[in-house]
Each structure stands twice: as C-alpha cells, then as structure tokens.
Amino acid sequence: MGLSDSADTRLSQEGAATVAADDPAMAADDRSGVLVAPLQTIMNWARGHSMWPMTFGTACCAIEMMTVGSPRYDTDRFGIFFRNSPRQADCMIVAGTISLKMAPRMKLLYEQMAEPKYVIAMGACAISGGPFMHGYNVVNGVDQIMPVDIYIPGCPPRPEALINGLLTLMKRNAAGELSAAQRYRLETEGHL
C-alpha cells in the first residue's frame, strides 16, 4: 500500500509538472501533485491533445483518409482515433464529393455529433465541388451547408496534409479558439 502510494504520488507529481509546463495558467503543487487551473484551461488542454474524427468518406479522398491511420502515417500517436459513430466523434472529416442525394444524410450525421464539433473539408470536392463543380448533382463545397473549420486543398490531399490539418485544429483548440460552429452561432445571435 505504502509502496504504491509513493509511486502514485511520484507519478502525479511528474504528470502535473509536465502539464503545467504547457500553460502559464496552470500551476502544479510539487509535493501533492495537485494541478490547479481554471476549468476552461484544463478543457482546452484536453481538447488540444485528442481528436476523434468520424469516418465519413464519400469518395476518393476517403482512401487517403484511411491511409492516415496506417502504419506509415499513424495518427494514433497524436491522440487521433477514428470513430464510427457520430455520437462519439468530435470532428467530421468530409472526405469527398457531396452529391445532392448525400447532402441531407451528411447534415443528419453532423447534427448527431455532440458539441463542440468541428468540420474539416478535405480535398477540392469538399471545398468547392472540385473537378465536378459544374455538375448538376454536386454540392459546391460543404461550407454551403455547414460551418467549416479547416480546409485542406488537394485532389486528393496527401496524408501529411490531412495530419497537418488535424494538428492545426488541435492547436487552435489548445489555444481556446472558437469552433466555426460556435462562431457562426454567436454571429447570427449578434454577439460577435
């Protein structure tokens, strides 16, 4: 009991110190290993270090989205895990063309996600309709139907580009920036 007690204490001392080094708003008590910080700071810290995107591949870009989970790119090391259910996801990676038939389904999935939620438009199609923008059945960019946080150009973007996009989003979260959805809501309500 005593042994594990001291081991536990040492671990929490180290942990608290590491976390506190990240952010001036946090302070670690050296002896007890207690971390003292405003709740918002702790939440930002957590959101900046894990991101659970939903697998929502509609077209070619989805193949590159799969690839980022594979050994060469391995997003797990950044705390990025793909989830299958919108209920468990923070972030929707729109990887591919959205047709008029798909659009209502996509909106439904987006609405099923819990706040705070983020949208990444991956690839030319999700940004603007891409090579098919003149077509009669293609939504010319997902930002026409939902707020988008990150745009990743490419057709398809390289896996590194997608990782860069995800990390950019996580950095923003760590800095406590508003998501596009929050900004949109505040704007429409006249607060911004």
Add this chain to the structure above:
Amino acid sequence: MAAPDPAHTQSSPSATAYKAGSGILTALGNLVGEVDTLGPGGMYCAQVAPEALLGAATTLRDSYGFRHLSLLTAIDHADAQGGLDLLYSFVRKTDGVEVALRLTLAKDPLVAPSMAPAWPAANPLEREVFDLFGVRFENHPFLRRLVLRDDFKGHPLRKGFEMSPDGVPAAASQAAISDHGLVGPAGNDDVPGFPFMAEAGGGDPLMHSERIVLNVGPQHPSTHGVLHLYVLLDGEKVIGAQPTQGYLHRCIEKLAESRTYKAVIPLMDRCDYVSSFHTELAYVLALEELLGVESTPKADFIRVLMSELVRITSHHTWYTAAGLDTGALTPFLYAFIDRELILDFFEEVTGGRMMFNYFRPGGVKDDIPPESAEKLRKMLAKFGESVDGYEDMLTGNEVFRVRTRGIGMLSCEEIEAYSVTGPMARGSGYDIDLRRDAPYAAYGRIPVNVCLGTAGDTFDRYRVRVSEMRESARIALAALDGMPEGPHIADGLPKSIKPPAGAAYRKVESPRGELGVLVMSDGTAKPWRVKVRSPALSNLHAAPCMLNDCQMGDIIPVVGSVDVVMGEIDR
C-alpha cells in the same frame, strides 16, 4: 506517326472477333435490319426494330451463346424530334466475339421494350437509362430513378439538358438538405415503391418474428463507400435485399462531353479511384481505336506493369476491408505497409499517389526512371512473402473461415443472368478473364494464369483475390523484365485530338471485372458521349441473390465480397 512495326503484334485483339460478329448478325435474318460497324475499329452492330429487340437478344443468347450483356446505354441524336439510339452489346464467352444491337427511337415519347424480365442484368442498366435519358421501358419490373433523387427535374444526359454554368446554386444545395428527395408512391404515382417494402409486418408465427426493413448505409462503419442497402429481415434471417445507389453520382459522363479528349483522362481517374489506371486505359484504348493510332511496344509493357500494380493496391484495400468486415484490424496494418511501397513507385513515375493522369493516346506520359524500376523489382521479388503473411492472418483463421465458408453463394447461372464479371465470377469457377480472353496492351505477350475458385462463396472470392495478388506481382515482374527499349510514346500525334466520327467500345479487366469505355465522336474536339461500363454495378445488383437466407451479421462480409467502389458504380 511512326510506321507500324511489323514485329509489333497488333495490340488490338478485336479485329478477328469483330469480323466473326458480322456473320452472326446477318444470320439473325429478318430479326434485324441493316448491319454496319460502330466506328473505325469495326465492331459490328445491327439495327433492330423495337418489336424485334427481345427476339433478337434472346436468339443471340439461346441459339448463339451470347450470354453476357456487356453494354446497355443510350446516345442522344440531338435532333428536333428528340430521338435517341439505344445501344446493346453482347459477348460470347467461348470465343470472345462481341456484337451490338442498335435500337433507334425516333421521337418523343421515348418508349422501348424492357429486357429486364428476361435478362436480370438489364434491370439496373435500364433504370440508369430511364434516369439519365428519360426512356420509359415497358414491362420493367421496377422503373425508378437509379442514381438521381426522385425529385430531380429532367434527364441530364439529354443534349437539351441545360447545366447551369456555375453548377448547383448554393440555395438549391440548402434546399436539398431539408428533405431526402424521396417521392414515395403516395406522393407521385410515377414512382413505384420498393417491391418488398409491402412485405414488412407479420413474420414467422412459430418464431414470433416480425419482418422489418433494415437500412444499411449510406454511412456505415464498415465504409464500403456510400453504399445503401434495404434489407428485409425475418428475425435474423435476410429474405430480401435491394441496393440503392447514387450518393456519389458526380456527373462524370456529362462533364466529359464538355471537355477536350485529353482533359477527360483526369475524370476517368476519378471514376474507379481505387484502380485509376484501368479506367484510364479503357478510355485511351477506345480513343486510340477511334484515331487509328497504336501505342509503342514499350508503352504497352508499361501499361501492363501499371495495371497489375494498381490491381495489387486495389486488392490490398479490399483485403483490408475483408478483415475489418469480420472483425480483424491487423490485416489493415500489414496490407497498407506494402501498399505504400507501390504508391511510392506510382508517385515517382507519374507524380500522383492515386490520381495519375498518365496514359495518353499513343503511349504514356513519362518514362520509368531506372532507379525506381530497380527499387520496384526488389520489392516485387519479395512480394510473395508479404502475401504469405496476409494468408497467415486470414486464410487459416478459424473465425474468418467460419464467417465466410458457405456464405453468400453465387451460382454460375446467376453470374450469367446478372452479367457478373471479375473475381466474383471467378470465385464460382466461372472462367473469364479479359487479360487472357481478349488481350490488350502487352497481355498477349505475357502469359496470364487465371485464378479460379470452386465453391462460389465469400471465402473463395477472398481466395481468388489473394491469388491474384501473387499473380499480378508475377506479371508485373515479367512486364518489367520483358520491357523493350524504345520511345514511351508514339511521336507525330497531333496536339489537339479530333477523331473521325464514330464510336469505339473497349474493355479491360479491372480488379472488379469487365470495365468498358464507350467513346463516341462527332468529329469535333470534344467527345459526343463517353460511357463507362461499371463492373461493380452489375456485380452489386447480384448481391440480393447472395444475401438470400443469410443471417443479419453476414450482410456486410457478403456485400463486402463484391468489392464495391461507388465512384465507378454511380459515376
């Protein structure tokens, strides 16, 4: 253009097969009208009257052995009466002879007899023509739009259909998300309901079960793209299934009509995005046939090399999915390590990992750098060991075997009825492979062993694909070793391509089966019509046969064994 090298065997397999077709069409006698050729390539095509269509098609099938319906599409005349041609093509398995029938509908209203009752493969294809051209097929069992929303106005592949120059306006996209675009039988008498929907309700009284309709997709954790299935369940048992599609209809065929011939190649890449080279190749072969151009011997070998490598990466993706479908994640991790090595080679040669834009009429865009070829050779030499590793993970895996053995059976009769091709047909021991039966590019000069299954279940389809990976690596190595010296592209080709008027239909063996591209020219710099024959579409619509009597948990592995790529199915 350089004079054709006499030692360079004609890369087009079609000349003799085309010739044989003319005699057969003439023998149909008064069932058909005038017999002519589709275009400069020389595929024979007979005119049929609407009343004679069914007779001619069934005679071809039953008396002459043309059991495979390869193509069913329409071509708009753009004349004042609003007429169009329906084009059908049939293939005989025994000798690969292909013939076409052309049915001219002179004016609106466009009504044609349906082949679907006699020929199940025609069912989705006729629905597609109804959707995109507005032809009504009489006696079709379920004539409803296939790819577009039921509330879509107009038929986009008609020449008279005006596309807005800026695409779909934002307001229309926003309006589209407020409803699902389904106009049910109640709302619109023209739209038939799904046939088995009415059967939901009371089930087996002994089991106290209830018949329910289960929606699978279009967003589903097992991510076979945006596939959507309605499944009718009685308890746990599947008693009916109906695939719906169109969630990825990206207007590729219409957009192709507004681009120059070379600018269509990137669109072809995005059709079947898991094996882009194959659609590119079929398109380029059709274009070469129209232009009367031949590719150089070296380019033929490069084309074979690339086709086989991309087949391996496509099967990698499929193998990954097969593992995930049955609950195994590890296959994904290993398959993608090897897949990346091949993508590196693609990137070094073409500049792209997935979208290559590499084949050109007359050859290929760039030569292969010698260092890359060396690296690839080393990788391919060891590839067999990688496949051994894949097999260790699944082939002998008890869970995988139990989940796939004897499940999702497909018989040879069903394969013929639904025009199933590729590994799905071969898994049932149905011996077809275009690389051997109608060799294109350099396939005639490299022997191809066709991998066959016996049982026709999900497991055998898996076995076929894994053996094909080994075989593809062998062919790729042979293509690399046998590659002749010389230019990688024929010189003297005109900068702007304007093929003479006519049509050409060429097919390649893609990882999913017979992938064909029909290119029709009116003599201008832009194609009049580009049609992609999607193997996965025909294969997918055979899925209800395989799903009958399966358990609910088997739906995903069985449908997964079709290897659907929605980009190519919906286009």
